[in-house]
Amino acid sequence: MEKYTSIILKIYNKITSLINRITYKNKRRFYRGFKKYDLIIYDDLFPHPVSGFRCEEFTELLTNFVVSKIIVNPISYTYLETPKKQLNLHIQNYFIKNPKLKGKIELKRVYFNINTRLFYTIFLNNIFSCINAIEKYNIPFIFTLYPGGGFSVYNKISDFKLAKVLNSKMLQKVIVTQEFTNKYLLDNNFCSKDKIEFIFGGVVPQKSINSSVEQRTSETFNICFCGSKNTPTGKDKGYDTFIEVAKKLSVKNNNVRFHIIGGFSETDIDISIIKNYTTFYGYQKFENLKKIYKDMDIIVSPNKPFVLNNGAFDGFPLGTVVEAVLNGVVAIVTDELNQNKVFIQNRDLIIVKNDSTEIIKSIEFLLKNPEKLRYISIKGKEKFKNVFSNQSQLTPRIKLLKKYISK
Numbered sequence: 001m002e003k004y005t006s007i008i009l010k011i012y013n014k015i016t017s018l019i020n021r022i023t024y025k026n027k028r029r030f031y032r033g034f035k036k037y038d039l040i041i042y043d044d045l046f047p048h049p050v051s052g053f054r055c056e057e058f059t060e061l062l063t064n065f066v067v068s069k070i071i072v073n074p075i076s077y078t079y080l081e082t083p084k085k086q087l088n089l090h091i092q093n094y095f096i097k098n099p100k101l102k103g104k105i106e107l108k109r110v111y112f113n114i115n116t117r118l119f120y121t122i123f124l125n126n127i128f129s130c131i132n133a134i135e136k137y138n139i140p141f142i143f144t145l146y147p148g149g150g151f152s153v154y155n156k157i158s159d160f161k162l163a164k165v166l167n168s169k170m171l172q173k174v175i176v177t178q179e180f181t182n183k184y185l186l187d188n189n190f191c192s193k194d195k196i197e198f199i200f201g202g203v204v205p206q207k208s209i210n211s212s213v214e215q216r217t218s219e220t221f222n223i224c225f226c227g228s229k230n231t232p233t234g235k236d237k238g239y240d241t242f243i244e245v246a247k248k249l250s251v252k253n254n255n256v257r258f259h260i261i262g263g264f265s266e267t268d269i270d271i272s273i274i275k276n277y278t279t280f281y282g283y284q285k286f287e288n289l290k291k292i293y294k295d296m297d298i299i300v301s302p303n304k305p306f307v308l309n310n311g312a313f314d315g316f317p318l319g320t321v322v323e324a325v326l327n328g329v330v331a332i333v334t335d336e337l338n339q340n341k342v343f344i345q346n347r348d349l350i351i352v353k354n355d356s357t358e359i360i361k362s363i364e365f366l367l368k369n370p371e372k373l374r375y376i377s378i379k380g381k382e383k384f385k386n387v388f389s390n391q392s393q394l395t396p397r398i399k400l401l402k403k404y405i406s407k
Helices: 002-024 052-064 075-078 087-096 126-138 158-164 179-189 240-253 272-277 286-293 319-326 354-366 370-387 390-405
Strands: 030-031 038-045 068-072 111-112 117-120 143-144 171-176 196-198 220-228 256-262 278-283 297-301 330-334 350-352
Touching: 002 297, 030 126, 038 052, 038 179, 052 117, 052 286, 052 319, 052 390, 068 171, 068 240, 075 278, 087 278, 117 126, 117 390, 126 143, 143 179, 143 390, 158 171, 158 256, 171 179, 171 390, 220 240, 220 286, 220 319, 240 256, 240 272, 256 286, 272 278, 286 319, 286 330, 297 319, 297 354, 319 330, 330 354, 350 390, 354 370
Parallel strands: 030 111, 038 068, 038 117, 117 143, 143 171, 171 196, 220 256, 220 297, 256 278, 297 330, 330 350
Antiparallel strands: none
């Protein structure tokens, strides 16, 4: 079995290396330079505007730690089909908004100085790509293990990466954001409990935290879906279920409108019978979501685990759902892994199965009871504001990083 896993990993590494060479021509190399930082961050997508949570977290970290920088190796730009030339534009726009951080983004093709008191990144793939250099130069590190980004459960390649990273002598802490992740690490002996820092949820942009929830004035009832296109019909995000819901609802409710944000179009699933009631927005900058959500009544997020691959799953709730609720949208979501530990059913949100009949039942109840819709809208925002504020999310992260930097 170990031999089989090793073969798979070698093939994976060769393919990844080939993609990197084709995309960036030169292979990156880490070295220990003369200048020593307090904190070095590494990422593969920053500062792409579609990833608002990255921009929020890394901006706060770069601001709080004076002697810090972020190394950008933008591999994921390719996966989002964003031209490489857009990266420089994104960096320029980022510095316009954050002029005091100018000079803290290091974008080079080959050599990166990683001489630092603490190294930090998010997602398994990112830390795994750096682990050999980290161990070679004895660099202490902390990383956040979000779902996705190379992390799947009971997956041979993912488990190999987890074992290598979590058994590293340079690991200080792994931050986990879901109880399902926490249990997986402990049940499978990937690391000891003292190496885990559990912070439920995740970092989200704060622009919508303090905004007020306005009474909707639209004559139509607006229901939206927001998700990335990872499969042809979006089964992992529940796009197929959403379209089924839309078709059935439209038969009985002629004032309902449907809004689809993300990688889907009218050619993915036949929508001919609801075409006149449906609007597609494509992928949006995270900052643009607020403009769309202000007119929405409900967001439906019927995502399913273990569809994208046998071990793939999403965090709860999705970042796009968090942004929606912070803008007063009522969330109807699935939670098949029972990851919810803080939100109250039918007060903060509505949890359903990935079943069109059950989802329609919840929507029709809210259609007939606008006072309940308003109630969940207000209470949901209050609870999400508390759970996803920077005080709840970033303050403990910063405190943790400072603790290990000062060692």
